[in-house]
Amino acid sequence: MNHFYKDKVAVVTGASSGIGRAVAAALAQNGSNVVLAARHEGPLQELAVELGADRTLVAPTDVTVPEQTKQLAEQALTFYDRIDLLFNCAGIMHNSGFGALDPEIFRQHIETNLMGTVNCLRAVIPLMQKQQGGHIVNISSLLGRYPLGGTSAYCTSKYAIAGLSGTLRHELKHDHIYLTTVFPSFVKTTMLNGHMKSVRESRFYKMTSNYPPEKVAAAILKGVAKRKRELTLPRHMHFTVLLHALFPNLVENITGHLLGGWPRYDQPWEP
């Protein structure tokens, strides 16, 4: 039990699945009150039963709709009186060559991954400012650190999250609001189905895509309690990021090779 989380109030988006679900569960297990947000109510209700109704509030929310994220923050405030922690875990990923990607799908990535996070931030930050304290966690990706062919929409949204998080970290210092950006590598969730077939069939992917969301959640909670500004997960991937900063061509070529070669511009996603 990490006492940092005892009786804290946390809002978690994307709480119905994968990393968000694991973060919500870990928070409840560490004594926090958790507001569970995602679009589909059924899985949120199931999780609430699992974690205990006294520790959870189910708040179905589409993060792409600013009115709904405002309502989410208001619900949390009415029920618990404050918001100490915000975990922006909601996200989508659908990859293909840029030329084969429906522009509508590109727009959905920006709407959900970037604007969804922006909407939640705009709803919660003023409350944290009034409280003069809080901690925000934004989930970017290793693809917010260096690019991979075939991931244009997702990669664009995740680079944007990294930049946004960096600027806010400066702006919110005065209000004692901390911000952690998380850069996960492959994590074993349903999202992995959105990768290109060539990636999913590569030996490297098969070797590295077994990282469970529960381990990610544990590392995030540990990092937040220590007020870490950034977390690259698993930790050893930090070396790849450093190496990429020094030798971008080399690292991108090796990564492309290990992940089954770069997809072509007009290559569609295949099941």
Ligand SMILES: NC(=O)c1ccc[n+]([C@@H]2O[C@H](COP(=O)([O-])OP(=O)(O)OC[C@H]3O[C@@H](n4cnc5c(N)ncnc54)[C@H](OP(=O)(O)O)[C@@H]3O)[C@@H](O)[C@H]2O)c1
């Ligand atoms: N899995 C990985 O390999 C990996 C790697 C790096 C980063 N990440 C990032 O980690 C975060 C969590 O991903 P995951 O792997 O846990 O994926 P996941 O299992 O597919 O979960 C995605 C969650 O986002 C919610 N969501 C999607 N659109 C939403 C919307 N418009 N409004 C509210 N909630 C919405 C989904 O619930 P509903 O459908 O019910 O709304 C679901 O709870 C994402 O930001 C992802 O980009 C994942």
